[in-house]
Amino acid sequence: MFGLKQDWQLDEKARHFVLEDYEGAAPRWCSGCGDNAVLSAVQRLARDLQLVPEKTVTVAGIGCSSRFPHYMKTYGFHGLHGRALPVASGVRARRPDLDIFVATGDGDCCAIGTAHWIHAIRYNMKMVVMLLDNNVYGLTKKQTSPTSRRSFTSNTHPQGSLLSPLNPLSVTLGITNASFVAQTVDWNPAHVYETLKAAHAHPGLAFVRILQRCPHFMDGHFQDIQDDPSKILLMTHDKGIPIDPSLKRLFKNQVVHDPSDLDAARRYADTQDAVPIGLFYRNEHAERYDLDTARGIDMTPQQRMKAVDAELDRFLV
Amino acid sequence: MTTSATVATDQAPRPATIRTVSQHIVEFVSDSGEGAQTAGQLFGTIAAKSGNGVWTVEIIPAEVEPPARSRAGASGNRVRVGTKEVTNMGDTADIVIAFNEQVLYSRIDVGALKQGTMILLENKWAKSGLPGVPEAYAEALADFARRGYVVVEVPMEAECLKVVKDARRGKNIWCLGLLCAVYDLDMQHVEVELKRKLGKKSAEVVANNIALLTSGRTWGDANIEMRFNVPVEPTTQTMVVMNGNQAIALGAMAAGFEVCSMYPITPATSVSHHLASVFHRSGGFVHQAEDEIAAIGFALGCAYAGKTPLTVTSGPGLALKTEFIGLAVMAELPIVLVDVQRGGPSTGLPTRVEQGDLLSVLFAEPGDAPKIILAPATIAECFDFMITARKLAETFRGPVMVLTDANLATGQQPFPRPELKEEWLAPPIDQSAWDRTVRPYEWDPATGLSQRPIPGQRNGNYVLTGLAHDEHSRVAYESSINQHSMEMRSRKLATLLDSLKPPTVRGDDTGDLLVVGWGSTLGAIDEAIDRLRAEGHRISSVHLRYLSPMEPGLKEIFARFKKVMTVEINYSDDVNAAGFTAQNRRYSQLAFLLRAQTLCDVDCWSRVPGSPLSPSMIENALRTHLTKG
Numbered sequence: 001m002f003g004l005k006q007d008w009q010l011d012e013k014a015r016h017f018v019l020e021d022y023e024g025a026a027p028r029w030c031s032g033c034g035d036n037a038v039l040s041a042v043q044r045l046a047r048d049l050q051l052v053p054e055k056t057v058t059v060a061g062i063g064c065s066s067r068f069p070h071y072m073k074t075y076g077f078h079g080l081h082g083r084a085l086p087v088a089s090g091v092r093a094r095r096p097d098l099d100i101f102v103a104t105g106d107g108d109c110c111a112i113g114t115a116h117w118i119h120a121i122r123y124n125m126k127m128v129v130m131l132l133d134n135n136v137y138g139l140t141k142k143q144t145s146p147t148s149r150r151s152f153t154s155n156t157h158p159q160g161s162l163l164s165p166l167n168p169l170s171v172t173l174g175i176t177n178a179s180f181v182a183q184t185v186d187w188n189p190a191h192v193y194e195t196l197k198a199a200h201a202h203p204g205l206a207f208v209r210i211l212q213r214c215p216h217f218m219d220g221h222f223q224d225i226q227d228d229p230s231k232i233l234l235m236t237h238d239k240g241i242p243i244d245p246s247l248k249r250l251f252k253n254q255v256v257h258d259p260s261d262l263d264a265a266r267r268y269a270d271t272q273d274a275v276p277i278g279l280f281y282r283n284e285h286a287e288r289y290d291l292d293t294a295r296g297i298d299m300t301p302q303q304r305m306k307a308v309d310a311e312l313d314r315f316l317v
Numbered sequence: 318m319t320t321s322a323t324v325a326t327d328q329a330p331r332p333a334t335i336r337t338v339s340q341h342i343v344e345f346v347s348d349s350g351e352g353a354q355t356a357g358q359l360f361g362t363i364a365a366k367s368g369n370g371v372w373t374v375e376i377i378p379a380e381v382e383p384p385a386r387s388r389a390g391a392s393g394n395r396v397r398v399g400t401k402e403v404t405n406m407g408d409t410a411d412i413v414i415a416f417n418e419q420v421l422y423s424r425i426d427v428g429a430l431k432q433g434t435m436i437l438l439e440n441k442w443a444k445s446g447l448p449g450v451p452e453a454y455a456e457a458l459a460d461f462a463r464r465g466y467v468v469v470e471v472p473m474e475a476e477c478l479k480v481v482k483d484a485r486r487g488k489n490i491w492c493l494g495l496l497c498a499v500y501d502l503d504m505q506h507v508e509v510e511l512k513r514k515l516g517k518k519s520a521e522v523v524a525n526n527i528a529l530l531t532s533g534r535t536w537g538d539a540n541i542e543m544r545f546n547v548p549v550e551p552t553t554q555t556m557v558v559m560n561g562n563q564a565i566a567l568g569a570m571a572a573g574f575e576v577c578s579m580y581p582i583t584p585a586t587s588v589s590h591h592l593a594s595v596f597h598r599s600g601g602f603v604h605q606a607e608d609e610i611a612a613i614g615f616a617l618g619c620a621y622a623g624k625t626p627l628t629v630t631s632g633p634g635l636a637l638k639t640e641f642i643g644l645a646v647m648a649e650l651p652i653v654l655v656d657v658q659r660g661g662p663s664t665g666l667p668t669r670v671e672q673g674d675l676l677s678v679l680f681a682e683p684g685d686a687p688k689i690i691l692a693p694a695t696i697a698e699c700f701d702f703m704i705t706a707r708k709l710a711e712t713f714r715g716p717v718m719v720l721t722d723a724n725l726a727t728g729q730q731p732f733p734r735p736e737l738k739e740e741w742l743a744p745p746i747d748q749s750a751w752d753r754t755v756r757p758y759e760w761d762p763a764t765g766l767s768q769r770p771i772p773g774q775r776n777g778n779y780v781l782t783g784l785a786h787d788e789h790s791r792v793a794y795e796s797s798i799n800q801h802s803m804e805m806r807s808r809k810l811a812t813l814l815d816s817l818k819p820p821t822v823r824g825d826d827t828g829d830l831l832v833v834g835w836g837s838t839l840g841a842i843d844e845a846i847d848r849l850r851a852e853g854h855r856i857s858s859v860h861l862r863y864l865s866p867m868e869p870g871l872k873e874i875f876a877r878f879k880k881v882m883t884v885e886i887n888y889s890d891d892v893n894a895a896g897f898t899a900q901n902r903r904y905s906q907l908a909f910l911l912r913a914q915t916l917c918d919v920d921c922w923s924r925v926p927g928s929p930l931s932p933s934m935i936e937n938a939l940r941t942h943l944t945k946g
């Protein structure tokens with residue numbers, strides 16, 4: 001790529017990164033907050049893949065979960081509520097060389113940022129998008145979220161919320177050009193790790209919804225699913241998320257789901273009686289807008305000048 | 318204009334006299350979709366390319382498909398041609414080509430015609446089978462005669478039908494031919510431009526258009542006696558001709574922008590149209606986002622990753638971008654935002670000119686958000702300011718707002734062809750290792766300036782945040798840090814201000830009245846003031862290009878004049894209108910700022926006509942202030 005010095009590559013081979021190289025400020029999330037587990041999974045993944053810290057960018061909106069970039073020692077962008085995805089798309093546009101992780105909350109992504117969510121999925125620019133879904137607005141102290149269950153009592157709906165929750169999985173799977181959609185739960189670190197690993201390897205936008213516990217405002221909210229493994233529907237497949245044998249034993253409720261089958265993916269996303277986890281859908285050949293936006297990055301100044309000169313000449317008197 | 322050396326057509330009787338004029342104003346008006354705009358633009362280009370000064374103004378209907386033969390549907394172009402440089406649309410038209418009498422009324426309504434204006438009017442309506450139309454046409458003819466217009470009835474459609482089957486498409490080119498007769502233009506020249514305009518159209522379409530052009534010319538030579546010549550002054554300078562939005566697009570390419578992230582909005586969109594058609598040739602691309610918020614968000618992502626982006630919008634889009642502009646200020650991200658102003662508030666007058674966004678650009682963000690604001694005043698400046706803007710955005714590490722308006726956007730003007738410089742282009746993304754002892758916001762206390770690390774730079778890792786932060790970019794709630802960082806961001810403007818020179822006063826350095834303007838009104842204000850000075854009035858003007866920081870030395874300049882006032886295209890209360898007093902009146906936007914900035918009693922005259930201010934409107938307004946003393 002033009003302008004990027006190539007000599008760091010030699011240098012980089014000699015570098016070896018340990019967990020500390022990815023650990024930024026000490027996390028300030030509540031103890032037991034599911035965000036902690038996801039952060040540590042990302043840090044371990046970065047270490048295992050030896051991602052170059054200065055070539056890694058985490059982007060987030062605003063919310064508890066969106067504090068994520070501060071706790072990574074990579075580059076980071078903690079921007080505006082709801083707007084993580086346009087920013088991340090912009091970071092990607094001219095920088096095919098970077099690794100990009102996006103952290104977004106259910107308010108951030110599924111309420112204020114909905115338009116961007118839909119379009120980012122359609123753009124399918126390479127990045128890992130982690131929807132940290134705690135079914136509540138945490139940072140602003142317990143308001144109803146679009147993913148809150150019906151009758152959930154919050155500070156904005158003390159008599160109970162009036163609507164059934166929006167399903168971020170079926171929404172995402174309904175968007176044209178969705179190319180990677182998975183779900184996992186923060187309390188299963190091995191599954192979170194494997195899911196994010198598959199997401200990172202995906203050539204496009206990988207959307208991972210992570211059910212995330214918020215003990216502070218939602219104490220016991222996911223307890224039923226945690227206590228009763230049969231409430232989880234484990235999706236397995238050769239082409240899916242690799243499953244640890246211990247998980248296979250724990251989760252009796254399993255289904256073999258081929259992630260290239262979009263119709264089936266949509267059906268599983270709508271599962272009512274259990275929480276499906278695993279890979280719903282993957283298409284490695286979906287259109288990628290970032291391949292277009294990066295065109296021309298290696299043009300030389302001389303080539304650029306020549307082109308502008310030719311354009312100016314078309315307006316000659 | 319280039320007058321042909323040889324007799325154009327042999328069947329044409331040569332007119333007895335050619336009147337030589339130093340400037341002339343021609344208008345084309347038709348129903349929407351009949352091509353008057355195209356013909357007007359072509360005429361403007363031809364005049365400019367033959368060496369005349371030119372300014373064009375589009376006449377734009379409010380709707381895409383307005384009803385036929387309606388005042389609201391008038392579409393077209395005004396072209397002002399001169400021997401010398403033309404800087405504004407001028408006052409009243411000398412010649413109007415009208416495809417029906419109703420669209421012509423829309424021009425009469427806005428005072429575009431005067432006694433003696435020559436009207437070349439389509440005459441097919443006299444025998445129209447449409448109910449009421451012949452009567453309306455006859456009535457209009459009588460009315461035009463009473464108003465003192467010189468009407469030439471022209472069988473436009475009938476003549477076109479001799480050449481092509483569908484006269485609705487092609488009448489505009491036939492009329493261009495007609496004008497070629499009136500100005501005795503070199504047909505070879507005109508044909509070259511016409512062919513260029515038709516681009517890749519089929520040979521048959523090209524042949525038809527040439528035939529229409531020739532037919533119009535022939536008819537004009539045979540039937541119109543009036544001939545005008547707007548002489549050309551020889552110049553050795555290489556010139557280009559384009560409108561303001563084209564100049565912004567080309568300026569952006571010359572300035573080394575590689576990303577324009579936008580959402581369509583009139584009258585800004587055509588910048589991205591121009592860019593989209595050619596940007597890839599210089600390695601750039603246009604991102605059409607899902608809305609303006611995403612457009613600037615995407616742009617700031619690019620900025621963060623090392624590529625200074627461009628975003629282009631107009632009032633309503635600007636409003637949506639506000640929160641992100643605040644982030645760009647807070648996190649010190651370089652971005653250039655062009656606001657092609659239109660009438661507001663709300664959806665306002667989407668296609669019409671206004672200078673109504675100055676205060677919102679300056680103040681819209683919650684909290685203090687110091688930023689640089691530039692306002693080009695000419696088409697050439699639309700080009701040049703893009704280069705300045707990117708440099709400023711990077712040096713001062715923040716947003717630079719460039720305010721143009723619908724008048725500059727569509728106005729065509731020739732200007733010397735810029736000589737490109739490689740140093741204008743953006744440097745490649747710096748990927749060298751960062752000095753780990755340098756903090757990501759290491760503000761120089763004297764200037765507020767700091768260097769920023771770019772992803773990929775080893776040891777530069779930092780987390781950008783819109784929260785209050787210290788020099789490490791760490792979230793900081795301490796009052797001393799907040800006070801200091803606010804001061805540093807503000808100090809950058811003081812630093813830039815120190816490098817600016819006071820504006821030059823046009824006219825004498827002292828006098829009775831000083832007029833202050835900004836943006837597209839430059840040419841009209843100058844012309845008005847030249848007329849008043851010619852009458853002996855002691856009046857001068859300054860025109861501001863930097864609105865934030867405000868150019869230095871204004872208080873000293875103002876002190877040398879008995880009275881200072883702004884002329885602007887935005888709303889202010891007229892102190893003479895019922896209900897307004899010196900106490901309760903609200904001032905125009907620049908006046909508001911200048912009063913605060915200088916503590917001088919700056920007055921204002923501003924209007925929101927939905928069209929550019931003409932020199933005579935300004936002249937009349939200033940005259941009352943001069944006589945009031």
Ligand SMILES: Cc1ncc(C[n+]2csc(CCOP(=O)(O)OP(=O)(O)O)c2C)c(N)n1
Nearest residue numbers: 062063064065081105106107108137138139
């Ligand atoms: C434009 C704007 N509106 C509202 C807010 C206030 N706000 C901050 S975070 C948030 C919701 C956070 O909920 P979620 O995205 O689910 O993240 P969580 O805190 O639960 O991780 C809101 C409403 C804001 N910062 N900006």
Ligand code: SF4
Nearest residue numbers: 030033064138214216
């Ligand atoms: S409030 Fe909830 S989401 Fe926020 S940090 Fe605490 S536990 Fe986590």
